[in-house]
Amino acid sequence: MGKGAPKARARQAAVITSPINFRMPRALRLRLRRFAQSRHLAEAEALRAVVSEHLDEVESERELAEAERWQFQQAYATWDRFRRGEGRTVPREQIQQIFTDALAQREPVARSG
Numbered sequence: 001m002g003k004g005a006p007k008a009r010a011r012q013a014a015v016i017t018s019p020i021n022f023r024m025p026r027a028l029r030l031r032l033r034r035f036a037q038s039r040h041l042a043e044a045e046a047l048r049a050v051v052s053e054h055l056d057e058v059e060s061e062r063e064l065a066e067a068e069r070w071q072f073q074q075a076y077a078t079w080d081r082f083r084r085g086e087g088r089t090v091p092r093e094q095i096q097q098i099f100t101d102a103l104a105q106r107e108p109v110a111r112s113g
Contacts, residue, residue, distance in 0.1 A: 024032070036046035081087045 032043055032046060036043045039046060
């Protein structure tokens with residue numbers, strides 16, 4: 001073995017994979033091949049990419065659903081406090097005045113002509 005053999009073995013050991021064997025319907029396999037060819041990938045690489053992207057999407061959707069559920073709970077709790085008279089309200093005019101003052105303090109934007 002040459003000097004490069006330990007480095008090559010270390011790189012291979014860094015990525016632990018296990019083979020998977022399953023049947024794939026012909027139509028699905030053809031779709032996978034077209035996908036792989038369009039991205040200049042081998043079928044196995046394309047399949048890993050598809051699975052990884054799909055799982056990322058599923059996880060993102062779950063996280064988004066959790067965030068939306070949290071937002072709803074916060075909004076409901078705020079509404080409930082307001083209904084019980086525990087919430088503090090600010091008149092619309094006061095909010096509008098804050099925005100008006102902020103816009104007045106902004107420097108004019110130079111326009112190129």
